[in-house]
Amino acid sequence: EIVLTQSPATLSLSPGERATLSCRASQSVSGYLTWYQQKPGQAPRLLIYDASNRATGIPARFSGSGSGTDFTLTISSLEPEDFAVYYCHQRASWPPIFTFGPGTKVDI
Amino acid sequence: QVQLQESGPGLVKPSETLSLTCTVSGGSVSSDSYYWTWIRQPAGKGLEWIGYIYYSGSTNYNPSLKSRVTISVDTSKNQFSLKLTSVTAADTAVYYCVGDLIAAPVHDAFDIWGQGTMVTVSS
Numbered sequence: 001e002i003v004l005t006q007s008p009a010t011l012s013l014s015p016g017e018r019a020t021l022s023c024r025a026s027q028s029v030s031g032y033l034t035w036y037q038q039k040p041g042q043a044p045r046l047l048i049y050d051a052s053n054r055a056t057g058i059p060a061r062f063s064g065s066g067s068g069t070d071f072t073l074t075i076s077s078l079e080p081e082d083f084a085v086y087y088c089h090q091r092a093s094w095p096p097i098f099t100f101g102p103g104t105k106v107d108i
Numbered sequence: 109q110v111q112l113q114e115s116g117p118g119l120v121k122p123s124e125t126l127s128l129t130c131t132v133s134g135g136s137v138s139s140d141s142y143y144w145t146w147i148r149q150p151a152g153k154g155l156e157w158i159g160y161i162y163y164s165g166s167t168n169y170n171p172s173l174k175s176r177v178t179i180s181v182d183t184s185k186n187q188f189s190l191k192l193t194s195v196t197a198a199d200t201a202v203y204y205c206v207g208d209l210i211a212a213p214v215h216d217a218f219d220i221w222g223q224g225t226m227v228t229v230s231s
Contacts, residue, residue: 032216034218043204044155044204046218049216055219087154087155089218091216096216097157097168097171098157100154100155100156101154102154103154
């Protein structure tokens, strides 16, 4: 089973600052890494798929990069609505076994 | 725009079976573009994938839950369902039904989420 590790667990920043979130896989997932945002009391929302593609309606301040085992989600300039928990997820094996990282909380 | 809505009991007794249904609107459960998926989240914790069903009827389950899980589809009602047997307090969580987009060029993305339904296991 592929294990995803996210760091840091918590990121304390101010609006306007740059956020850099990391997701590391225990073995290569090629480019098949996805990022989600979750706010309290809400379902997660798809942000980035296949490592670097923004989902429909996601602002350009969100970007993803990486391949293999190391991936990064960058928020170029934090807006108040960006303070949330961010999860990474992979589906690289066959038959597909999906795993999530433990999440990074971005707070003010 | 495809939307998903979970339904089912919010309280289940220990050792009994948890049963939830997800109704698909604005799209078809017979679509070959999605794995119809269940994911759960205990309060204050992370996300756990439970399993999925494909339009062909093929299923795939989390190995840690496989012995207790069944996911099925009812194309006549445009619904898919989750059954989890022999539940314990550890199964208390918010349960989400999710559409996992697998149509090219997307390799895989949990694209559509229901609002989630809280299920508590307690006597």
